Amino acid sequence: MRKRWLSLLISGVLAASVLGPAAPAMAAPTFKVPFPCGQSWSGQTRTNHSPAYAVDFNRTDDLGDPVVASAPGTVDRVADLGGTSYGKYVRIDHGGGYTTYYAHLNGFNVSVGQSIGYGKVIGWVGSTGGSTGPHLHYEQRLNGADIQVRFNGALALYWGTRTYTSDNACSSSTGSGTVNTSGTPLTVRSGPGTGYTAVGTVADGTRVTIHCQTSGSTVTGTYGTSSIWDRIGSGRFIADAYVYTGYDGYIPGVPRC
Numbered sequence: 001m002r003k004r005w006l007s008l009l010i011s012g013v014l015a016a017s018v019l020g021p022a023a024p025a026m027a028a029p030t031f032k033v034p035f036p037c038g039q040s041w042s043g044q045t046r047t048n049h050s051p052a053y054a055v056d057f058n059r060t061d062d063l064g065d066p067v068v069a070s071a072p073g074t075v076d077r078v079a080d081l082g083g084t085s086y087g088k089y090v091r092i093d094h095g096g097g098y099t100t101y102y103a104h105l106n107g108f109n110v111s112v113g114q115s116i117g118y119g120k121v122i123g124w125v126g127s128t129g130g131s132t133g134p135h136l137h138y139e140q141r142l143n144g145a146d147i148q149v150r151f152n153g154a155l156a157l158y159w160g161t162r163t164y165t166s167d168n169a170c171s172s173s174t175g176s177g178t179v180n181t182s183g184t185p186l187t188v189r190s191g192p193g194t195g196y197t198a199v200g201t202v203a204d205g206t207r208v209t210i211h212c213q214t215s216g217s218t219v220t221g222t223y224g225t226s227s228i229w230d231r232i233g234s235g236r237f238i239a240d241a242y243v244y245t246g247y248d249g250y251i252p253g254v255p256r257c
């Protein structure tokens with residue numbers, strides 16, 4: 001699930017009146033390498049980079065190669081700074097204060113306001129702005145501040161150069177998500193509903209692999225109200241209303257149970 005602002009507002013009011021102030025941080029999006037599925041790119045970080053945690057990506061003959069969205073979101077900036085700084089760049093707003101930047105592009109394939117998913121081609125590798133050769137300058141930011149880059153939750157190499165292989169929008173029969181209950185462990189049920197036996201719990205913040213999804217009893221959770229349940233193991237189901245998957249409904253490519 002992804003929508004959360006209304007429930008956040010409601011839970012915030014409830015928390016303030018019942019439990020005292022509580023401001024749960026939104027789970028970070030699951031960022032993917034910003035290139036098509038299966039491609040390997042060399043990513044460099046260095047202490048004199050501006051901003052410091054940005055990653056510069058290269059591979060052989062990369063001029064004009066497609067650059068893709070590293071997570072679902074809304075394009076909120078498509079700009080050309082000419083021969084300085086980022087040159088042609090795109091910014092994507094992923095919600096929760098998270099944004100990503102893609103700079104020195106050769107051209108654009110998206111426009112401001114466009115809603116996009118994993119793997120969407122947003123532009124092409126170039127050498128525009130203050131760039132001395134083709135590469136992709138990539139940043140992740142939280143509330144405007146440069147943060148250390150993570151792919152699938154794993155920290156990039158700081159500092160140095162390593163190879164990153166993309167699993168962005170690979171067709172896959174499993175999905176993934178992050179449990180977000182704002183504290184309490186989430187109950188695991190033997191079937192897709194609150195009437196099924198509790199067979200365990202998963203802690204807030206746990207990343208789960210989702211083997212299939214199905215419809216069950218309706219639950220109101222961190223991300224709103226939903227009847228979708230996620231199977232995370234054999235005979236183990238959790239309510240999708242408490243799982244950040246990047247999607248408001250069923251995850252594309254994940255089968256029905």
Ligand SMILES: [Zn+2]
Nearest residue numbers: 054055056137
């Ligand atoms: Zn750079």
